[in-house]
Amino acid sequence: MVSPHPPTHVQELRHPEVDPRIRWFRAGEEVDTFAVVTARFLIFVDTMATPALMRQVIKAVRPDVAGRTVLVLNTHADWDHVYGNRLFTPEGDLPGQLIASEATRDRLLSGHAQDRLRQQQAQDARFADVTLVAPDMTFSGRLTLHGGDLTLEVLPTPGHTPDHVSVWIPELGTVLAGDAAEHPFPQVRGGAQLAVTRASLERLQALDPRVVLPCHGGTTTPGLLMRNLEHFEFLRAQLGQLPSPADWLDRPQEAGELAGASYAQALARLGEQPGTVPAFYQDFHTDALHATLEDLAGLR
Structure with missing residues (x-):
């Protein structure tokens, strides 16, 4: 970035x-x-x-x-x-x-x-x-x-x-x-990495930490790990309502808008808005939408 x-x-x-x-x-x-x-x-x-x-x-x-x-x-x-x-x-x-x-x-x-x-x-x-x-x-x-x-x-x-x-x-x-882990959410590259990313977050969460310090996001709260996991669940639940996820792979942002999982909507769930986080997280969101669509389409 x-x-x-x-x-x-x-x-x-x-x-x-x-x-x-x-x-x-x-x-x-x-x-x-x-x-x-x-x-x-x-x-x-x-x-x-x-x-x-x-x-x-x-x-x-x-x-x-x-x-x-x-x-x-x-x-x-x-x-x-x-x-x-x-x-x-x-x-x-x-x-x-x-x-x-x-x-x-x-x-x-x-x-x-x-x-x-x-x-x-x-x-x-x-x-x-x-x-x-x-x-x-x-x-x-x-x-x-x-x-x-x-x-x-x-x-x-x-x-x-x-x-x-x-x-x-x-x-x-x-x-x-x-x-x-990152605030507002980490980057994930491709559907195959969704399960890997989730497993890593779950591994860290299982340690029951009192403090979590990421390299991006400036937070200390251990709740960051669960928020990151819930973010990916949110994308999956919203995009899973679309017919034929594979048909949206070349239009991930449009899919997000239609499914109620736009960048602004994803940030709002976390108490943020586009102007309050670094701009590169919009690209992270697009990557996550695409990865989720790949995962839903069974293209891992």
Whole structure:
């Protein structure tokens, strides 16, 4: 997702429900990034959309680095979560250990990722100093990091992307959801991903968290997980009333309007309206309509 107003400054957020050992940083409407300070290590969860933005995060948390190992976890390989990786190489601003799933490493080393970066660099000078850096430590399945006082359980949560992972911190009852959950709703690409996305949301909900922190949406409430699940149920119930869902695949927005599941109607259920959320969620809504129609048509 590309913000129409790219951020230049990072803001640190504080919330009474969020433990102070979780440092929460926001770059405008683009993305949120976290740094978790444990007794043994400081771990950055994602590295923002540019080195310039991530450098501001590093500056803010540098006093917490003293006596701690520096780790970096990429939740997935989307550009707004990994383009600051180079700051943690041996030659970077804050050398550390880069960690991600094997699938995320594969995506970062792919020709598609290189092509995407070249296109962005040709269109926007803020990406000029971005270099794709893949993790040097990978895992498959789940991973547990023991920080002494805090435990970070890294859980596969595919759906938004096949390589996506989220973080569960049981001592704090906190989920760092990445893009597995979002406000107002997450992106889903294709009917086959609906069931996968729902399963990931249900997996996180089963943890019974007290706090859920997504990378987009700015909320802390664990109710976000149920709201995201209910959103997909709403689309399915409304579009399921249409005859022959396959006939609407090339007209998902028209199908939504006819079925009472337009973008404005979907947002209204969540207490929002188009002007109160970033514009890219309209594309997310169209994607979800199309995916739901595919699912209803049995085209998964």
